[in-house]
Amino acid sequence: xxxxxxxxxxxxxxxxxxxxxxxxxxxxxxxxxxxxxxxxxxxxxxxxxxxxxxxxxxxxxxxxxxxxxxxxxxxxxxxxxxxxxxxxxxxxxxxxxxxxxxxxxxxxxxxxxxxxxxxxxxxxxxxx
Numbered sequence: 001x002x003x004x005x006x007x008x009x010x011x012x013x014x015x016x017x018x019x020x021x022x023x024x025x026x027x028x029x030x031x032x033x034x035x036x037x038x039x040x041x042x043x044x045x046x047x048x049x050x051x052x053x054x055x056x057x058x059x060x061x062x063x064x065x066x067x068x069x070x071x072x073x074x075x076x077x078x079x080x081x082x083x084x085x086x087x088x089x090x091x092x093x094x095x096x097x098x099x100x101x102x103x104x105x106x107x108x109x110x111x112x113x114x115x116x117x118x119x120x121x122x123x124x125x126x127x128x
Contacts, residue, residue, distance in 0.1 A: 011097040014041075016062060018109065018123075019089035020080055028091070032080075037064040037071075039120065058105055058127035060092065063120050071112060071121040084112045090125050 016038055017031040040063040069075040073084035088109045093101035105127040113122040 013095060013097050013101065014038075014104075015093040015101055017091045017093065020083045022088070025089070031089075031091070034062075034064060039063045039065055057107075060105060060125045060127065062123040062125070063115075064123060065119070066114070066121045067119045071123075073112075086111055090123075 014035065015033060016035050017028065017033055019028075019031045021030055021032075023030045041060060042063075043058060043060040064071060066072065070078055071080060071084060072078050073080070073082060075081060086109055090105075090107060090109055091103055092105040094104040095101040105125070107125055107127040110124045110126055111122075113124060114120075115122060
């Protein structure tokens with residue numbers, strides 16, 4: 001019975017990539033995978049403009065662990081020292097374990113907002 005269930009249970013996976021080196025989509029293999037640091041994801045749809053034909057964007061916020069100051073722009077021991085800034089490209093890939101991941105969202109980081117009490121960083125993004 002357990003063997004049969006493992007054949008039908010699918011395990012969703014995701015991968016969050018950020019272009020900290022500003023190399024573009026042609027060189028995504030050089031983007032940084034920060035998936036292991038993600039603690040939580042939240043999202044919504046937002047409209048820009050109220051007129052007919054306004055643009056609707058997906059807005060996602062990724063809460064990442066910053067207890068070791070990995071996402072601290074002023075810590076020269078951080079791998080992202082002086083690279084934490086708005087307008088970095090991001091891509092969220094999703095799928096199922098053992099299968100190829102596909103792009104779910106692509107866009108730009110709007111802000112890296114610290115949550116000092118909890119030692120977390122909120123990465124606010126907009127999908128285009």
